[in-house]
Amino acid sequence: MEFTDLIQQPESHRDLAWETAFLDQFTGLKVQVEGEMAQTGPDGWPYLHVRTSPDGTEPALRVVQWLVGRGIGLVVNAHKMLPDYIFTYGMLWNFVETGRFILPAEAAPEGSVVFGEGSLMGPPSEKYLPPYVRSVMREFLRVQGFPAPKILVVTNADYKEVDLVLSIDSLNRLPVKDHKVMAEMLAWFLPLHYRLVLAEESAFREFFPL
Numbered sequence: 001m002e003f004t005d006l007i008q009q010p011e012s013h014r015d016l017a018w019e020t021a022f023l024d025q026f027t028g029l030k031v032q033v034e035g036e037m038a039q040t041g042p043d044g045w046p047y048l049h050v051r052t053s054p055d056g057t058e059p060a061l062r063v064v065q066w067l068v069g070r071g072i073g074l075v076v077n078a079h080k081m082l083p084d085y086i087f088t089y090g091m092l093w094n095f096v097e098t099g100r101f102i103l104p105a106e107a108a109p110e111g112s113v114v115f116g117e118g119s120l121m122g123p124p125s126e127k128y129l130p131p132y133v134r135s136v137m138r139e140f141l142r143v144q145g146f147p148a149p150k151i152l153v154v155t156n157a158d159y160k161e162v163d164l165v166l167s168i169d170s171l172n173r174l175p176v177k178d179h180k181v182m183a184e185m186l187a188w189f190l191p192l193h194y195r196l197v198l199a200e201e202s203a204f205r206e207f208f209p210l
Contacts, residue, residue, distance in 0.1 A: 003029060007052060007077065007084050022085060023101050026076070027064060030056035034079075038072045045188055047073040047086070068093040071136035071189070093133055094191035103193045123208040124153045124164065137189050138210050146171045150207035154197075164194060169201045 003025045009018060031050040038046035048067060050060070067074060067089070074087040091101045124134075129151075141149045150167040166186070168174050174182060179198045186196055201207050 003052065011082065026085070027061040027095070029060045031058055031060050031063065031076075032056045033058050033063065038070075041073070041075065041086070043188075045073055045089070046071070047075045047078075049075050049078040051077055051079060052084070064092050065096060068096050069132050071140070073188075088188050088192075089136070090188060090190040090194070091192065093130065097127065097130065103191065119154050119156060121152055121154050121204060121206075124151065128153065128162070129164070133189065134210055137186070140185075140189070141171075141210070149210040150201070151210045152204055152207045154204075162195065163197050164190070165197045165199050165204070165207075167201050167207045168198050170207070171198075174198070 001021055003022075006018065006022055006025070029052060032053050032055060034049040034051055038048050041047045048063070050058075050063060064074065064087075071089055073089050074092060075083050076086075077084040087101065094103065095101045138149065141147075148170055150170040152165040152167070153162060154165055155162045166182075168179075171182070183196050183198060187194075190196065
């Protein structure tokens with residue numbers, strides 16, 4: 001289906017197949033950038049607005065590449081009653097690194113997480129968490145009052161399950177009641193398939209500066 005036909009589909013017809021087709025075609029388009037500044041969305045995050053149009057002059061791929069160094073999301077056709085698509089920051093940099101906005105993932109566990117004795121632990125690779133992403137996340141946490149966040153990556157022997165662990169100690173011993181809110185905020189910076197865990201440093205050998 002042509003892209004112009006896709007964005008004319010009613011919301012009731014926009015299923016997984018629609019989303020897949022949209023994402024496959026989007027970065028091959030040229031778009032109009034609306035305004036020079038990112039705008040704050042209803043969720044509190046910054047988004048650049050673009051419009052898909054025959055008059056578009058800016059390659060969508062170039063826009064995505066520009067945004068990932070700045071910690072900004074993307075809204076497509078915000079002038080409509082409902083935008084055609086909203087990209088979180090994590091989706092954008094995941095595309096730059098992997099060529100896919102969304103990758104399949106197992107359901108993330110809720111509540112307490114228990115790591116087995118055979119778990120492998122260490123700092124994140126640059127592929128898993130690129131330096132520019134770490135810089136964006138550090139700045140966000142600094143503004144929140146946490147100037148020295150620490151992280152750790154934990155995986156099983158076959159690397160099929162990977163968890164990004166954030167030190168509670170480095171967040172000034174964040175109260176348990178605030179863990180969920182913090183995890184939900186940080187999820188915006190990460191690809192949709194990433195698993196984030198908040199934990200005390202005493203449960204692990206070593207954490208590393210974000």
